[in-house]
Amino acid sequence: MNFFQKQFSLATKRRGFHLITDEVLSHFPEIRTFSVGMLQVFIQHTSASLTINENADPTVRLDFETWCNKAVPEGDPDYQHDYEGNDDMPAHIKTALMGSSVLLPIKDGKLALGIWQGIYLGEHRNHGGNRNLIITAWGN
């Protein structure tokens, strides 16, 4: 049983959903040494999220942003936590809906994703800045 763990920052992204599978894997060439295992990707922030979805058509990512903005509106007068900007409290809720981590099976030195699956970063702030990830893998 081997363990691997690494922290790094993602290149800054604008608000919206972004496909980051290749960027994550560029920090984990050691995946080739795992014949079976798991990889967790964890984001150390509460206003940006990680999820898994369609890796081909960029309009899917645009529609994720559109849906999120309707489902979690900005400027709801019922929010009490409103002093960090109109995008802040909705960003916290969107993060909880999408999730703070993804857990992916590893098989034969590669992620065992479906052909259409990729890792999404959801950047929910207008100016989120750098986002720190910690990746942990374990297996044989």
Added chain:
Amino acid sequence: MNFFQKQFSLATKRRGFHLITDEVLSHFPEIRTFSVGMLQVFIQHTSASLTINENADPTVRLDFETWCNKAVPEGDPDYQHDYEGNDDMPAHIKTALMGSSVLLPIKDGKLALGIWQGIYLGEHRNHGGNRNLIITAWGN
């Protein structure tokens, strides 16, 4: 530390939420050999989901479908990804809301679920076809 990993297809399900705990466990009789560990069930698709919920009353699964259809409506003219059918883009969003995997503790050769918990498949397409799962377990 032992690792177990297996890929298989679920029997085709109609659109809606389905209890699949027994079907998953039928592919994993080796669970008896784990005194402590974890089981991840991962779905290799972006328009069907996995989550955990109430395992007794089938109307709970019907109400999940009802709520999802209201929260993520079909035919929103703001969707840009609309060429795969009205059910496609909502299926992607529902998948992100519910999740693409569940991670379950194993104790004494069995899943350590609460008495009312079961694994749900959310089939979000009208004609989703076969769905491939990969299950990975590790423990002692």
Added chain:
Amino acid sequence: MNFFQKQFSLATKRRGFHLITDEVLSHFPEIRTFSVGMLQVFIQHTSASLTINENADPTVRLDFETWCNKAVPEGDPDYQHDYEGNDDMPAHIKTALMGSSVLLPIKDGKLALGIWQGIYLGEHRNHGGNRNLIITAWGN
């Protein structure tokens, strides 16, 4: 590779979101012995949830409750599962949205959370009573 597993009950909480990081860690002093690893916190119920979010301002937790109550309204006449109280079916759906577990990296004997991250319990019933958790950790 070491495994650790423990079941315990949380002190009863009122309906709403609660920060439980310290309460969870009070049951896991053995975290100090892990230089690298993972901790899963799993709730054995279908009407209370676990998620990760902002650990500082209590109004964030209030706004989570406000948003959940709007997004998953009580008393929708379309619900078929309505005989356990108006808060029951919404509690199941909120649990699926927020999640039944969190998976956290361990580094140098501590949770590798971001500075603003904490573990939330979402108590979605009016009178949920005691909630049982099972925590499982593995690592070196």
